[in-house]
Amino acid sequence: MSGLIGKKIGxxxxxxxxxxxIPCTVIEAKxxxxxxxxxxxxxxxxxxxxxxxxxxxxxxxxxxxxHFDKAGTSPKRHLREFRDYALEKSVxxxxxxxxxIAEGDFINIAGTSKxxxxxxxxxxxxxxxxxxxxxxQHNRERAPGSIGAASYPARVFKGMRMAGRTGGDRVTVxxxxxxxxxxxxxxxxxxxxxxxxxxGIVYIEK
Amino acid sequence: xxxxxxxxxxxxxxxxxxPKFSYGDNIVVNYRIIEGEKERIQSFKGxxxxxxxxxxxxxxxxxxxxxxxxxxxxxxxxxPNIADIKVVKRGRVRRAKLYYLREMVGxxxxxxxxxxx
Numbered sequence: 001m002s003g004l005i006g007k008k009i010g011x012x013x014x015x016x017x018x019x020x021x022i023p024c025t026v027i028e029a030k031x032x033x034x035x036x037x038x039x040x041x042x043x044x045x046x047x048x049x050x051x052x053x054x055x056x057x058x059x060x061x062x063x064x065x066x067h068f069d070k071a072g073t074s075p076k077r078h079l080r081e082f083r084d085y086a087l088e089k090s091v092x093x094x095x096x097x098x099x100x101i102a103e104g105d106f107i108n109i110a111g112t113s114k115x116x117x118x119x120x121x122x123x124x125x126x127x128x129x130x131x132x133x134x135x136x137q138h139n140r141e142r143a144p145g146s147i148g149a150a151s152y153p154a155r156v157f158k159g160m161r162m163a164g165r166t167g168g169d170r171v172t173v174x175x176x177x178x179x180x181x182x183x184x185x186x187x188x189x190x191x192x193x194x195x196x197x198x199x200g201i202v203y204i205e206k
Numbered sequence: 207x208x209x210x211x212x213x214x215x216x217x218x219x220x221x222x223x224x225p226k227f228s229y230g231d232n233i234v235v236n237y238r239i240i241e242g243e244k245e246r247i248q249s250f251k252g253x254x255x256x257x258x259x260x261x262x263x264x265x266x267x268x269x270x271x272x273x274x275x276x277x278x279x280x281x282x283x284x285x286p287n288i289a290d291i292k293v294v295k296r297g298r299v300r301r302a303k304l305y306y307l308r309e310m311v312g313x314x315x316x317x318x319x320x321x322x323x
Contacts, residue, residue, distance in 0.1 A: 015286055019285070
């Protein structure tokens, strides 16, 4: 696997040479720094830890300051480990977009979906509500309906889908096509939508 | 926002060849249609009922009545498939979104022409 950490910028659409208009999400992925390299000998598995986005030294714990000093970089806000990294990289090196992906590739993108707060079952689980507005019914339009039987089992089963906090989950979208790479500005355009709000951190995996 | 604007400037060149028109105008859009190998031009004549968006995603909506049925089509301003646009009439309207035309039929669905000296 290889990958990068990036920031979602927003959506737009571009025209292909054939004149087709395709929706795109713009992701900015400034060069990531290799902060740590894990190997079979030292950690029991191979991985690469990448850092993205600067933060102030005074806002970094002493422990992390030491970690970043070892890599010879300024403190980074976001760290992520990629198992079995496909590129040969040593600590302190930069990973750029065009090393990892090319136009036409299919990539997976993971991010944190937009938080929606406390939501009912219609929005949260796609229930259809109890039914009609008429036929004697007055207040059950978006209700969940029955949540189980009566004196046997005399309880509600665990995992029953109900209302609650919605969104804000880690979501991965698979097989998004890379439409365009603008290497000098560190931008990637992928076809379709990507989880999260504008400015949110996304993980690009290939 | 600025990054998206840069992308528009870089990847979607502005169509300067199209005439200026506004909501309420009656226009003819000649649109290229590609069917397999062949390419032909289809024209769509109607009133511009809205203009929305900005940059590369700016679009306009044209409404016409075709044998009693209202038909609306949305065109992107920056579409390479628009062969050309002709302005037939400049309309005099009092709002930017002419959704009220959808409710009107026949003589009521007309737009007054703008008088210019």
